[in-house]
Amino acid sequence: MVIDMEPETLTLLSRIFNGLILGAVAVGLWQRRRPRRHVPIMIACFAVDLANVLVVELNRAAVEKAFKTVAQTGDWILKFHILVSVVCLACYAVALVTGLRLLKGGAASRLPGTRGLHKKNAAVFLICRVLNFITSFKIGG
Ligand code: HEM
Numbered sequence: 001m002v003i004d005m006e007p008e009t010l011t012l013l014s015r016i017f018n019g020l021i022l023g024a025v026a027v028g029l030w031q032r033r034r035p036r037r038h039v040p041i042m043i044a045c046f047a048v049d050l051a052n053v054l055v056v057e058l059n060r061a062a063v064e065k066a067f068k069t070v071a072q073t074g075d076w077i078l079k080f081h082i083l084v085s086v087v088c089l090a091c092y093a094v095a096l097v098t099g100l101r102l103l104k105g106g107a108a109s110r111l112p113g114t115r116g117l118h119k120k121n122a123a124v125f126l127i128c129r130v131l132n133f134i135t136s137f138k139i140g141g
Contacts, residue, residue: 005059007059010055010056010059014052014055014056014136015136015137017048017052018052018132018133018136019133020048021045021048021049021052022129022130022133024041024044024045024048025042025045025126025129027041028041028042028045029122029126035102035103039099039103042095042099043096046092046095046096049088049089049092050089053085053089077135077138077139078139080131080135081132081135081136081138081139084128084129084131084132084135085128085132087124087125087128088125088128088129088132091121091122091124091125091128092125094117094118094121095118095121095122095125098114098115098117098118098121099118101114102114102115102118
C-alpha cells in the first residue's frame with residue numbers, strides 16, 4: 001500500500017503513531033494485572049507498531065536502507081535505532097509466546113521461567129521502545 005504523501009507528512013504521522021503506541025503501552029502495563037485489558041491492549045500495540053513499520057517501509061524502502069546502513073560504517077544513531085527496533089519486534093514475539101502460556105494457566109503457565117521471562121522481556125522491551133522513540137527524532141524518520 002503506497003501512500004501518495006509528502007515524505008515530511010509521512011514522517012510526522014509515523015512519529016505521532018509512535019508516540020500514541022508508547023502511551024498505549026503505558027496503559028497496557030498499568031493494566032498488567034487484568035489480562036482482559038492487558039492482553040488486547042498489548043496485541044493492538046504490536047499490530048499498530050507492525051503496521052507503522054510496514055507503511056514506512058513500503059513508502060520509503062526503510063528496511064533496504066536499514067540493511068545498507070548496517071553494512072556501512074558511520075551513521076551510528078541510525079544503526080542504534082535499527083538495533084532497538086529489531087529488539088522490540090523480538091520482544092513482542094517473546095511476550096506473545098510467554099503471555100499466551102500465562103493465559104492458558106495450569107501447567108503451561110508454570111513452565112520454567114514463563115512469568116519471570118515475561119517480566120524480564122517486558123523490561124528489555126520498555127527500554128528499547130523508549131530508545132526507539134527518542135532516536136526516531138534523530139534520524140530522517
Ligand atoms: C510487549 C508486550 C507486553 C509487555 C511489555 C507485557 C508486560 C507484562 C507485565 C510487566 C506483566 C506483569 C508480570 C508480573 O508482575 O507477574 C504482565 C502480565 C501478563 N501478561 Fe503481559 N506484556 C506484554 C504482552 C502480553 C501479551 C501479548 C499477552 C498475551 C497474549 C500477555 C499476557 C499476560 C498475562 C496473562 C499476564 C498475567 C496477568 C496476571 O497477573 O494474571 N502479555 N505482562
